[in-house]
Amino acid sequence: MRKGLNILFIAVVAALFVFSAGCTSGTKNPAGAQIKFVDSLDTPMQASLSALQGDVFAEIESLFMNARDCGAYAGENYSNTGTDTDKNTYLKSEMSAKVAGNKNILTVAYIGNDGILKEIVPESEDILSGDSLTYQDSVVLMNKEKVPMLTDLFELKQGGYAAAVYYPVFSKDSYQGFISITFSPETLLSEYALSLKEDTGFEVMALQTDGVILYDPDEKETGTPTFDNPAYNDFPDIVRAAEKIVKEWSGSAEYSYYSTGTDETVKKRLYWTTVSAGNNEWRIMAVMDM
Structure with missing residues (x-):
């Protein structure tokens, strides 16, 4: 009982911290302030999920702050004509420092209001400065909306999946593009998921609001759809639960599926809540075998 109360206390503190912090991502109501559950069962499970919600929101907010810092420098100093190479080189060094300082970050890029890539670190053969990125819907949308944005998951050319945070760059009042x-997301969530599993036995999952899996203990599931997925034809409860999850901010559900890493079918119970940032939402879940 004392352990459960300690977990609940930590979760409440985490939620209050997130609520009181300044918000860079453009979310009107920070994640930790909005949590609610449908009943009073499984208090340790709910408390663990609340703490996870605060941790994930803080991680995403940190990414937005990194983008804001690079964007502030780019707006004041970047030379679009390339005449001041020292200032442009310094921006790249700042971007490189962000990559080195955060294990979740894959790349930092400066994209112009015309959709042309100005700078990127680290550089690769797959994408180069001067490339047009207007084939990406999120780039077109960002240059239209000009507000902080968290993208949906997308597949990388080199394999695997990623998401991105976008932050607008202004020079005085003139929109220049975005960082x-x-x-x-898998790397970001896995550290917390492994810790939660070790401490409580609960597993973590995460969905986009279109049902695409952001994180699952089974790495092969990342990036796959929940809806219209033949793998779930024999498990209609999963689809029914997912339909509820993507529509509602928080709640609980039960379904049957394989116990992780086995072929044994078990009944599972989950609670979910939402991390809202950059005009997007992640549904995060704590799951246990019943």
Whole structure:
């Protein structure tokens, strides 16, 4: 009982911290302030989920702050004509420092209001400065909306999946483009998921609101759809639960599926809540075998 109360206390403190912090991502109501559950069962499970919600929101907010810092420098100093190479080189060094300082970050890029890539670190053969990125819907949308944005998951050319935070760059009142920080949601969530599993036995899952899996203990599930997925034909409870999850901010559900890493079918119970940032939402779940 004392352990459960300690977990609940930590969760409440985490939620209050997130509620009181300044918000860079453009979310009107920070995640930790909005949590609610449908009943009073499984208090340790709910408390663990509340703490996870605060941790994940803080990680995403940190990415937005990194993008904001790079964007502030780019707006004041970047030379679009390339005449001041020292200032442009310094921006790249700042971007490189962001990559080195955060294990979740894959790339940092400066994309112009015309959709042309100005700078990127680290550089690769797959994408180069001067490339047009207007084939990406999120780039077109960002240059239209000009507000902080968290993208949906997308597949990388080199394999795997990533998402990105976008932050607008202004020079005085003139919109110049945006900073893009790509990151791995799987890497971001896995550290917390492994810790929660070790401490409580609960597993973590995460969905986009279109049902695409952001994180699952089974790495092969990342990036796959929940809806219209033949793998779930024999498990209709999963689809029914997912339909509820993507529509509602928080709640609980039960379904049957394989116990992780086995072929044994078990009944599972989950609670979910939402991390809202950059005009997007992640549904995060704590799951246990019953």
